[in-house]
Amino acid sequence: MTFNLDHVVLAQLDVPDVATANAQLKELLQPGGQRVEPAAEYEARDPSGTIRVVVDARRSLTDVDIQLSWASRIPAARLAAVLFQTPKASASTTRPTLLCCMHRNRAIRG
16 A cells, blocks of 8 residues: 655645744834833732742842741741742742742741
8 A cells, every 4th residue: 555645744834934024023022113121120929919029130039028927828838839939920030049048038028
């Protein structure tokens, strides 16, 4: 048994020409002709609003606030997981930086 593969199409890509692709990219980077600059800082909060994490444009941790009432909203066994997940809502940060701040006890504030 033989198959005729002359008319078989495995995949087709609809790729725009270079000029169109460049125009689309420019619009994404400069919507309405205005250049978009990254923010100096990105802030995120966990869904309960108990933890606030701030990272800079280089994704370095700059501040963490944990409300004193955290234990009434977040089970103790989940605190670290919630803390690590919170920055993902804005800009990711490195866990070693976060752990370093927690180790020095700078992360817990009133």
